[in-house]
Structure formats: C-alpha cells, structure tokens
Amino acid sequence: MKIKVGLIGAGGFGNIHLQAYAKNPNCEIVAISSRTKIHAENAAQRFSVDKIYFGDDGWKSMIKTEDLNAVSVSTPNYLHAPMVLEALHNGLHVLCEKPICITRNELEELEQTINKTDLIFVTSFQKRFNPVISVLKSIIDAEILGKLINVKYNFSHFGPYTSWKALSEERWFFDSRMAGGGVLLDLGVHGIDLLRYLIGEYKEINGVNSNTSCIDMKDEDNCNVLFKFQNDTLGMISVSWCNYPSEIIELYGKKGNLRIDFRSKRPISFQPSSLKKKKLIKKALSIKIHSNNYQDKVINHFIDAIINNEQKHPNFLDGKRAVEFVLEAYNILRNRE
C-alpha cells in the first residue's frame, strides 16, 4: 500500500518536499494546497498531481475531503501549529517544517495533542541527514578528540529572498507576525538541533546578542547565542542573513580539534595531524561533503516511519527543544531592552 500524502504550501521548500515524495516509490502525492491558485497549479502540473486546493482555508478542505494518510506542512511559520493540529485531529501523520511553531502556548497544545495519538510526527531537520554528521557523532562518542570543551556552529547566508528562493510574495520571513522571529528562529534551530544530536541536551543559555544590520525588518538579522550542554560542554551558535554564505562546525577537545567547513573544497581540517590515522577520521575524510539539502532523506525517513510504525528522530521533542532554545534567547534579549 502506498502512503497517500497531501502537501500544504507549494512554495520554495514545498516544491523540494514534492520532489522527494515524487521519487519515493512507497508514497503517492494525492493533493496539493497553497494560498495562491497559480502556485498550487504549477506544482500540480510539475508533479502530475490531480487535485489542488487554494485560498487561505483550502488546506482545511484538502484534509477533510481527501483520503490522506499524511501531510507535509511547508508554510509560513505562524501557520505550522494550526495546520499540524488540524491534521493530527484528523488522524494524519505529519512532517512539519522548522520551526514547528512560534510560541510556548502552541508548543504546549501540540505536545498535548501528540501525546494522545500514535501518529508519526517528524520535524524537518534535514541537516542531520548529511552523511558526515553521523560520522562526526561517532568521532565524538569514541572520544577521538577527548572530552569536548567547546563547540561552535556558524550558519550564514544573504537571507531567504537572496540566497534562498522563497516563493510567496507575502515576503513573510521579514514579518514578525508571520515568521515569529528573525534569523535565529530560521537558521538557529538547525544549529541547536545538530549540536543536540552531536553533543546531547542543552542545559542553559548564558548570553545572547543580536542586531538588525542589513534587512529592513523588526527582528534580528544577525545573532549569537552562548550556551551550555548538560555534560558541561560550552556551545556557541552564530547565524546571519547578512554575512557571506558559510556553514561551519567546530569542535574543540582535550585531545584535538576538528572543523568542518561545508562550503569549502577541503571541508575537514583537524589537529593534531596524527588523528588522520584514526579509522573514523579516515571515514569522515572519505565522504563527499557539501552544504546540500538532504530533504529526500527526511522524506524517505518519514515514509518509512509511517510504514514501519516506528517514531524516530528528528521527532516532536527535537522540534520543541529547538523552538524553546530560540524563545529563551529572545526572552533574554527582550528583558534587556
């Protein structure tokens, strides 16, 4: 039996979801809903999908009318929670884009609803699926760098309408009401998710600074967060919609350090050079690393989870902890004003 999927939000990333579903032999895209008719039509034509829904509430009709097993939610952030709740109430499995919601109340309502169902919920943290990330985790777990003291994640590009092709003419990413925040909510959630996967749960945020230096918007377009993991490792996340594009993870431990620069031709560097003899380091060096999108892998993972009825990471808790991290950082900034 093929899993019947409906997409909500035929924008820039919604089309990437569709590409991935179209390649997966175990599912079928049954319907597409988007706010603007032509966007739903274009996507439907591109992926040979018969049914489209449009308008602000078309997605509700899609959920009610179509015989679906699952939905993929890829809309402006403020719509994630209401759409996910409606889907869950209608017995559908959900893949939700990050951030999974924008307020603490929404987190609570989502959690209560999810805890009452056996439905699969996947947070679309596609960066976890870069093959080098699991090798990096093995390197950390095997303590090849010794006890880690500091870890850093930097992710920058020129924003959703320059470096990334967001499609909706609402330009919602720069509107607090629809986006729920700035670059930290957009890119920082990836950072904290990757570092939680690699290092473990975070404990506390110790400092935040931010500014708005290049985009005409109220929220931040640059942000740094200093924090601590439960195992005492110190963390730093730096995100920007103004800086030249980069994505870098740095790990500093008692026996060595390692840096992955995802956009570099020679992405991995480390010290001391004797580490190159270690099997896991050789394995990491053998992987062709890029800053690509791994959405195919998240979607295959989602479809497999539904078929095998097996909830794995990145799950609701992963989505929740990332949003909590950002909301806590925003709280610190707000209290300082």
Ligand SMILES: NC(=O)c1ccc[n+]([C@@H]2O[C@H](COP(=O)([O-])OP(=O)(O)OC[C@H]3O[C@@H](n4cnc5c(N)ncnc54)[C@H](OP(=O)(O)O)[C@@H]3O)[C@@H](O)[C@H]2O)c1
């Ligand atoms: N995981 C990742 O790495 C990653 C990367 C990029 C984006 N994202 C996330 O994906 C989500 C979408 O971002 P995007 O870049 O694709 O933005 P986008 O291109 O602006 O797409 C948003 C889409 O939502 C649709 N929409 C708005 N209101 C709607 C409604 N009431 N019913 C149905 N559809 C509605 C818009 O419809 P119309 O265009 O038809 O008006 C638009 O197509 C965001 O949450 C973003 O954070 C994740």
